[in-house]
Amino acid sequence: MTEARALPAVPDSVRYATACYLSAVLLFGMMDTLIKLLSAEYPVPQLMFVRSLVALLIVGGWAVARDGNVASLRTRRSLGHVWRAFAGLISMGCFFYAFKHLPLAEVYVLSFAGPLFITALSVPLLGETVGWRRWAAVLVGFAGVVIMAGPSSSGAPLLPVLVGLTAAFFYALAVLAVRGLARTETSTSTVVYLLLTTTVVSGVLTIPVWETPDARGLGLMALVGTLGAAAQVLLTQAFRRAPPATVAPFEYTGMIWATLFGFLVFGEVPTPAVLAGALVIIGSGLYILHRETMRR
Numbered sequence: 147m148t149e150a151r152a153l154p155a156v157p158d159s160v161r162y163a164t165a166c167y168l169s170a171v172l173l174f175g176m177m178d179t180l181i182k183l184l185s186a187e188y189p190v191p192q193l194m195f196v197r198s199l200v201a202l203l204i205v206g207g208w209a210v211a212r213d214g215n216v217a218s219l220r221t222r223r224s225l226g227h228v229w230r231a232f233a234g235l236i237s238m239g240c241f242f243y244a245f246k247h248l249p250l251a252e253v254y255v256l257s258f259a260g261p262l263f264i265t266a267l268s269v270p271l272l273g274e275t276v277g278w279r280r281w282a283a284v285l286v287g288f289a290g291v292v293i294m295a296g297p298s299s300s301g302a303p304l305l306p307v308l309v310g311l312t313a314a315f316f317y318a319l320a321v322l323a324v325r326g327l328a329r330t331e332t333s334t335s336t337v338v339y340l341l342l343t344t345t346v347v348s349g350v351l352t353i354p355v356w357e358t359p360d361a362r363g364l365g366l367m368a369l370v371g372t373l374g375a376a377a378q379v380l381l382t383q384a385f386r387r388a389p390p391a392t393v394a395p396f397e398y399t400g401m402i403w404a405t406l407f408g409f410l411v412f413g414e415v416p417t418p419a420v421l422a423g424a425l426v427i428i429g430s431g432l433y434i435l436h437r438e439t440m441r442r
Contacts, residue, residue: 163388175403200371231343240313294423
């Protein structure tokens with residue numbers, strides 16, 4: 147009788163990266179829940195400003211404490227950072243608007259269109275080659291969006307759905323910009339300049355609509371920024387210890403948290419159309435990730 151071969155052990159670095167990524171997804175889910183809760187009382191630009199300011203102070207302070215200087219913040223491509231930051235700013239603002247008007251789970255389903263946009267846009271923007279299998283997966287993924295967002299399916303208002311898709315589109319542009327910046331820039335500089343830009347721009351937009359928060363509101367806003375900063379640091383650690391293709395599939399666990407928090411905090415129950423659309427989009431996204439891994 148031949149002995150059964152033992153499965154190869156999972157490296158400790160992969161376990162660590164997976165734990166960091168799963169923790170980051172959970173923290174983002176908590177942050178998004180608070181954003182939706184606060185958006186009923188405060189303007190979206192104000193929430194963006196406080197979230198960005200707190201995260202900037204934390205991430206910037208963490209970077210300086212880790213490196214002992216500001217060398218990691220030096221850049222040779224300031225215009226690239228500006229483009230990436232404004233794409234991220236528009237994406238953040240659109241997501242905040244969608245959180246205000248749609249159930250958490252529905253916004254998460256729309257955000258899953260981001261990888262589909264990344265695949266489609268990588269052809270004209272980066273000159274990458276996308277085979278027919280991945281194009282087919284992109285089309286199937288967008289069919290999932292149609293299933294979820296159809297007026298007769300989920301009953302969601304059309305404008306917030308379109309804004310959510312716009313958020314996913316600009317998220318894809320920001321990710322593609324990061325791919326270009328990664329050749330010469332540090333991950334710390336990319337994050338810090340994004341937060342610096344969103345803080346300044348949202349701060350200007352906040353001036354005419356500012357509503358002075360009470361102690362509870364201010365504390366929750368600060369918590370939003372803290373959760374976002376901690377999640378960003380965890381993501382950075384995850385991508386340092388394992389290839390993105392290894393941990394990226396765990397992004398879809400966010401749907402679990404969005405559904406759970408949406409039900410517990412807001413009494414939201416995803417419709418069958420939303421769940422069906424989520425399964426289609428997640429399946430197409432995982433297939434695109436598989437084909438990308440095989441190609442590389």
